[in-house]
Amino acid sequence: MCRVRPVSISHALLGLLEDGPRHGYDLKHAYDERFAPGRPLHYGQVYATLSRLLRNGLVVVTGVEAGGGPDRKRYAITDAGVTDIERWLRTPEKPEPYMQSTLFTKVVLALLSGRDAAEVLDSQRTAHLTAMRELNRRKAAGDLADALICDYALFHLEADLRWLELTAARLAELAERVRP
Amino acid sequence: MTAVEGPAVLAGADLHKRFGQTVALAGAGMRVARGEIVAVMGPSGSGKSTLLHCLAGIVLPESGQVRYGETDLLQLPDSRRSRLRRTEFGFVFQFGQLVPELTCLQNVALPLRLSGLGRRTANARATAWLERLDVAGVAAKRPGEVSGGQGQRVAVARALVTGPAVVFADEPTGALDSLAGEQVMKLLTDAARESAAAIVLVTHEARVAAYSDREVIVRDGRTRESVVLT
Numbered sequence: 001m002c003r004v005r006p007v008s009i010s011h012a013l014l015g016l017l018e019d020g021p022r023h024g025y026d027l028k029h030a031y032d033e034r035f036a037p038g039r040p041l042h043y044g045q046v047y048a049t050l051s052r053l054l055r056n057g058l059v060v061v062t063g064v065e066a067g068g069g070p071d072r073k074r075y076a077i078t079d080a081g082v083t084d085i086e087r088w089l090r091t092p093e094k095p096e097p098y099m100q101s102t103l104f105t106k107v108v109l110a111l112l113s114g115r116d117a118a119e120v121l122d123s124q125r126t127a128h129l130t131a132m133r134e135l136n137r138r139k140a141a142g143d144l145a146d147a148l149i150c151d152y153a154l155f156h157l158e159a160d161l162r163w164l165e166l167t168a169a170r171l172a173e174l175a176e177r178v179r180p
Numbered sequence: 181m182t183a184v185e186g187p188a189v190l191a192g193a194d195l196h197k198r199f200g201q202t203v204a205l206a207g208a209g210m211r212v213a214r215g216e217i218v219a220v221m222g223p224s225g226s227g228k229s230t231l232l233h234c235l236a237g238i239v240l241p242e243s244g245q246v247r248y249g250e251t252d253l254l255q256l257p258d259s260r261r262s263r264l265r266r267t268e269f270g271f272v273f274q275f276g277q278l279v280p281e282l283t284c285l286q287n288v289a290l291p292l293r294l295s296g297l298g299r300r301t302a303n304a305r306a307t308a309w310l311e312r313l314d315v316a317g318v319a320a321k322r323p324g325e326v327s328g329g330q331g332q333r334v335a336v337a338r339a340l341v342t343g344p345a346v347v348f349a350d351e352p353t354g355a356l357d358s359l360a361g362e363q364v365m366k367l368l369t370d371a372a373r374e375s376a377a378a379i380v381l382v383t384h385e386a387r388v389a390a391y392s393d394r395e396v397i398v399r400d401g402r403t404r405e406s407v408v409l410t
Contacts, residue, residue, distance in 0.1 A: 118399070122397060122404070125221075125395075125397070126395070128386070129219075129386065129389060129390055129392075129395055132386060132387065132389075132390035133390050133391075133392075135390070136390050136391065140366075154387055154390070155387075157386070158385075158386045158387050161386040162386075165223060165384075168223070168399075169223055
């Protein structure tokens with residue numbers, strides 16, 4: 001797996017909880033293995049994220065094992081949590097360079113949960129092309145300096161799109177790795 | 181899938197096509213409104229060029245429908261389909277579309293001459309289009325004597341000279357560098373918009389697709405857009 005850090009830890013944790021309730025400790029290890037090998041999360045980040053999700057009603061505590069301590073709680077995703085992750089997967093990211101880690105997380109979570117990962121990529125492609133059309137219009141209306149600035153953005157967005165196409169072509173292979 | 185219904189200058193629905201054992205189209209469809217520029221994108225071998233060829237009546241699918249206005253393209257006899265292609269459609273491909281023995285002017289005038297127009301009128305219209313595309317200087321040259329970018333502009337002039345309702349462009353900038361490609365795309369789309377011609381633009385390049393109004397994605401011979409023709 002690539003070493004990428006999802007921008008949205010909370011959505012990654014929610015996505016992992018869709019498989020079934022887990023302890024915070026398990027969640028941290030599942031996250032590290034799937035999304036950040038070699039760059040593990042701190043326990044503090046995991047619990048801070050979980051308590052925020054709890055406060056927002058996206059997860060609930062389904063049990064606390066004897067012995068106490070924060071890592072003894074078992075968390076489960078709520079209906080509101082499922083709705084939240086579906087909305088997140090469906091909403092394309094704002095097209096900008098260096099967004100691949102968020103997209104990577106979305107694609108892996110879509111595959112993990114049996115959702116349509118190609119749809120995630122397709123809606124992102126549409127958002128990118130819309131941004132590129134807008135840049136073309138700005139280019140046509142502006143002077144040479146505007147054109148050079150727009151060209152720079154256009155080439156970077158195009159690079160993102162090439163990554164999207166390649167990822168789309170590798171979805172079947174990726175699905176086998178993610179859900180053996 | 182999004183179902184798209186209603187009037188279109190050109191529409192294909194539920195198109196199926198095989199080449200030997202290879203399935204090129206497995207139910208693809210798309211519609212193009214008058215004056216609309218639609219990019220057809222997808223991985224290599226996804227069927228995007230076959231979709232273009234079916235919509236243009238160059239390749240006949242095993243099943244499905246292609247409607248140009250009220251005309252069922254697939255039910256027409258070959259001769260009428262060829263005539264319709266010559267008068268209503270324009271074509272720009274990546275390579276090899278200009279006749280090497282003719283001058284650039286003669287190449288642009290060719291579709292008009294084939295439709296029975298006199299030499300003088302045909303040449304005058306062809307000259308106007310060469311000027312519009314900023315390549316009047318190569319009128320007397322043969323395609324082998326001009327640059328790739330100039331050759332593609334001549335090809336665009338030839339595609340538009342008959343005043344087509346639809347231009348089919350298959351990787352029109354595939355053999356050009358970034359700047360020449362940009363110039364060709366800008367001239368092609370500006371000229372098409374001025375004459376209200378629609379463009380079906382097959383490309384794998386996002387910067388080229390960004391000249392379109394919207395995109396249709398072809399994957400494994402299918403499109404997400406499902407077209408219903410009644």
